Amino acid sequence: MSATYTVLDPSLRDYAEEAKAYFSVNWGIPKSKFTIEAAMDKTVAYKPTLHAPAADHHVLCIEVCQSYFTESLNAFVLDCKNRRLLVKLFVVVPSPGKFDSEDLRRATDNGVGVLQLQLGSSPVCVRNAVSLSLAGVTRPVVKEFPARYRHAVNAALQTFLDGNPVDGCLDLYKQVEALTRRLAKRAAKQQAWKNLGSEPAPKLKWSNANWANVADTLYKRLDDQKLNCQIPISLLGRIVGATDHRNKKGHLPDTKAQLIKRDASCRTHFESAAELLKDLIAVTKPLNL
Amino acid sequence: MLTDISTSERLEHIKVELIDRNEENPRILFRQSEMERLMDSIGTYGIQVPISVYKDGRRFVLIDGERRWRCATKLGLKTLPALIQAKPSRLDNLLLMFNIHALREQWDYMTIAMKLQPVMDLLQHGAGGRRPTEREVSVRTGLSRATIRRCRYLLALPEKYREVILRELSKPKSQQKLTEDFFIEMERSLTAVQKSMPELLQDEHEKEAIRQVLIDKYKRDVIPSRIHFRKIARIARADKVAVEKNKAEGVLARLFQKNDYSIEKAYDDSVSEAYLERDLVTRINSVIDDLRAFDPAEVDDTLREHLKELIREATAILEQEQ
Numbered sequence: 001m002s003a004t005y006t007v008l009d010p011s012l013r014d015y016a017e018e019a020k021a022y023f024s025v026n027w028g029i030p031k032s033k034f035t036i037e038a039a040m041d042k043t044v045a046y047k048p049t050l051h052a053p054a055a056d057h058h059v060l061c062i063e064v065c066q067s068y069f070t071e072s073l074n075a076f077v078l079d080c081k082n083r084r085l086l087v088k089l090f091v092v093v094p095s096p097g098k099f100d101s102e103d104l105r106r107a108t109d110n111g112v113g114v115l116q117l118q119l120g121s122s123p124v125c126v127r128n129a130v131s132l133s134l135a136g137v138t139r140p141v142v143k144e145f146p147a148r149y150r151h152a153v154n155a156a157l158q159t160f161l162d163g164n165p166v167d168g169c170l171d172l173y174k175q176v177e178a179l180t181r182r183l184a185k186r187a188a189k190q191q192a193w194k195n196l197g198s199e200p201a202p203k204l205k206w207s208n209a210n211w212a213n214v215a216d217t218l219y220k221r222l223d224d225q226k227l228n229c230q231i232p233i234s235l236l237g238r239i240v241g242a243t244d245h246r247n248k249k250g251h252l253p254d255t256k257a258q259l260i261k262r263d264a265s266c267r268t269h270f271e272s273a274a275e276l277l278k279d280l281i282a283v284t285k286p287l288n289l
Numbered sequence: 290m291l292t293d294i295s296t297s298e299r300l301e302h303i304k305v306e307l308i309d310r311n312e313e314n315p316r317i318l319f320r321q322s323e324m325e326r327l328m329d330s331i332g333t334y335g336i337q338v339p340i341s342v343y344k345d346g347r348r349f350v351l352i353d354g355e356r357r358w359r360c361a362t363k364l365g366l367k368t369l370p371a372l373i374q375a376k377p378s379r380l381d382n383l384l385l386m387f388n389i390h391a392l393r394e395q396w397d398y399m400t401i402a403m404k405l406q407p408v409m410d411l412l413q414h415g416a417g418g419r420r421p422t423e424r425e426v427s428v429r430t431g432l433s434r435a436t437i438r439r440c441r442y443l444l445a446l447p448e449k450y451r452e453v454i455l456r457e458l459s460k461p462k463s464q465q466k467l468t469e470d471f472f473i474e475m476e477r478s479l480t481a482v483q484k485s486m487p488e489l490l491q492d493e494h495e496k497e498a499i500r501q502v503l504i505d506k507y508k509r510d511v512i513p514s515r516i517h518f519r520k521i522a523r524i525a526r527a528d529k530v531a532v533e534k535n536k537a538e539g540v541l542a543r544l545f546q547k548n549d550y551s552i553e554k555a556y557d558d559s560v561s562e563a564y565l566e567r568d569l570v571t572r573i574n575s576v577i578d579d580l581r582a583f584d585p586a587e588v589d590d591t592l593r594e595h596l597k598e599l600i601r602e603a604t605a606i607l608e609q610e611q
Contacts (some may be wrong), residue, residue: 006310006359007359007360007362007363009320009321009324009459010459011321011459012321013457037362039365043364045364045365045366046363046364046365047363047365063323065325066320066321066322066325066461067325070328070329071324071329071332071333072325072328072329072332072363072364075332168587214307215329227321269398
């Protein structure tokens with residue numbers, strides 16, 4: 001066992017070493033790359049029990065303690081989120097230990113991974129860690145969505161937090177797209193188009209035409225008075241903007257800098273997409289689409 | 290009384306990285322849950338009470354405040370408020386910490402015991418080889434004599450049991466089984482047996498075999514409480530209550546074998562009635578003394594009824610005996 005632990009209680013040092021071995025095997029990080037009780041970033045003072053660079057450009061941080069979540073960890077997580085650091089944090093808790101459901105909930109809500117460890121046995125991964133650069137995303141309040149949308153919103157969030165932020169955004173955009181198409185079909189059925197002189201009424205195949213075209217048509221031609229439903233033009237403009245983002249899936253980031261930039265962009269898009277979906281559902285509610 | 294310790298201290302903010310833990314600090318066990326709570330508090334409110342250190346070259350050594358220092362290190366604090374004292378001698382270093390901590394908080398006996406040994410050795414050395422008395426150690430360390438006696442029991446344990454205790458101490462209290470108190474009670478009882486019935490416990494080898502049996506019975510709840518060990522001493526002193534020594538030796542010999550024979554059973558099979566009788570006699574004598582001092586004119590109806598009841602019960606027992 002390493003003799004360089006200063007702060008960690010001696011009774012937990014074996015757990016730290018077993019955790020190191022577990023992550024070394026499962027994450028492919030050489031044991032020599034783990035740093036003990038040192039700051040993992042010059043802007044964050046807190047010293048996790050262990051930290052090491054991971055292959056996905058993140059820093060793996062391991063905190064060995066008796067509680068699933070503490071106020072000190074909360075401050076550390078907040079610091080990482082506010083600084084958009086590429087950190088994945090695991091709390092390693094000796095098993096059997098005192099189970100606190102509230103602490104566990106706080107850990108998972110904050111994207112912190114939880115590993116239960118009994119010396120000499122295989123650890124149990126209760127929850128995987130989420131990149132703290134993504135975990136800081138503003139989460140949609142599921143209750144603010146009608147019941148039929150809640151599963152989709154939750155699933156999109158989970159996809160986002162599981163390290164697939166682009167796919168998480170796309171999942172939300174799909175919901176916006178589907179609702180947009182239903183709106184367009186209703187408008188077509190009720191001939192709710194602005195009269196532009198000689199220009200004929202739009203005749204797109206609303207189900208499978210290019211979404212950007214559908215959105216653009218609604219933005220330019222929809223006459224909400226004929227629908228008996230107020231739909232702000234600004235909202236239709238936001239949908240047009242969303243079509244542009246939806247199409248930009250992009251490549252997987254190669255560098256840490258690219259990853260940071262992508263995560264920041266995805267956070268913004270996800271939050272915008274969730275707000276857009278919520279607003280669109282609200283304004284189209286009278287139409288019962 | 291501590292000697293050569295300067296009472297002048299100065300308060301400074303010193304760099305955390307320049308501070309070393311004090312190797313003589315008896316409080317070597319910090320339960321992680323307590324540390325986590327302290328860390329949360331320091332993270333929120335900062336360090337409210339300065340630590341105490343002495344200067345050693347360019348670095349500082351802790352006298353008081355190791356937990357605060359560990360938390361500050363973890364939280365990445367740059368400096369700590371510290372009262373800086375003059376460097377003490379090794380003995381004064383130890384005594385200083387005993388006196389600081391003994392007055393403030395309840396320590397684990399094991400950790401006190403481990404540091405008490407060097408204190409006693411140093412005091413003996415300072416006294417020209419004369420072993421310090423319990424009273425002298427108590428005065429110098431601030432520990433009570435009862436605590437010192439308990440520590441001596443623990444120091445007399447084989448090394449492996451001291452390690453067991455240390456491991457147990459790192460667990461939350463509710464999960465601790467083989468505690469210091471358990472070993473102290475067990476050793477006390479075995480000392481009483483050794484004193485009163487030396488034939489049962491002739492050497493350290495036999496004592497160790499008996500320990501293992503008793504530990505096993507305690508783990509299996511054949512001995513459900515460490516308080517029961519006090520009854521072993523009562524059995525060993527069977528002659529005090531006029532019970533035949535052979536009988537007491539027999540139950541103890543059976544108790545010290547691998548089986549499911551409990552201390553309660555051993556006590557009931559040997560001396561329980563005798564002690565009950567003795568205790569009853571003591572209480573009866575006490576009542577008689579009180580009655581003799583009582584003014585008959587002050588007897589009220591309630592007392593009269595109870596005295597009649599007492600006479601009825603005593604008469605019934607005596608008539609039954611006849």
